Amino acid sequence: MIKGLYEAHLPVSNLENSILFYKNLGLELAYIQDNLAFFWIAKGESWLGLWESDKVELPYHPSIRHIAFRVEKEDIIFSKKWLNEKGIAIRTSFGFNEHRQPLVLPNNPHAHAAIYFDDPDGNSIELITPIRIDFQEDFKMMTLEDWLKREE
Template identity: 70%
Template sequence: MIKGLYEAHLPVSNLENSIVFYKKLGLELAYQKGKVAFFWIVKGESWLGLWESDSVHVNYHPSIRHLAFKIEEEDLEHVKEWLSSIGIEVRTEFGLTSEQQPLVLSNYPHAHAAIYFSDPDGNSLELISPLRLDDVESFNEMSLEEWRKRYSSL
């Protein structure tokens, strides 16, 4: 029955600033009216709703202010440079520096490579790519470079 995630929503303090930010990420504005805007993540399949609000600055917790956008594995090679070119700073996560990112997360028995950053309101954004969906041993988070050295022959 369920085929995927169709929409997600984030609070923003200034809709116009957020529209500029999400357009820089390459998302297409699908709809805007009043204090609400929707962007296509994948046209006709998934979108992101931004809601301008005075109560944006609630305490961060990934369950309420986090989105992960899927990217292709080959895009991992240039994702940091791309973010930098559009003025977005990589956040350090899981004890790894920005130089060690993209990082690889062990969600045993799966492995995913990810890089984290924030939107203008501090909402947590992630670009993520599955690396292996089965048979990887459990490990601590590491850089993508280290992961490839360890597991490229598997």
């Protein structure tokens, strides 16, 4: 019955600034009304709602104010350069600073490569791709660069 995630929502303090930020990421503006804007993530499949609100100052927790965009494995390799070219700072995550990202998350029996940054309101944004599914192997979190060297 469930085929995927259709929408997610984030609070923003200034809708105009946030619209510019998400357009800069390459998302297509789908709908705007009053204090709400929706962007297509995959047109007709999934979208992101941005709500202008005075409730933006909620403390961050991974269960709120976080969204992860799926990218292709080939794209994650160039994600740091792509973000830097757009003037977007990479956030230190799990002790991995900008120079050590993208990183590989050991979600056994899976592995995912990811990179983290914030939108203008401090909402946590992640670019992520699966790099191994259903293969049991214990390993510690590492840089994608180190992962790729292991795979050679």
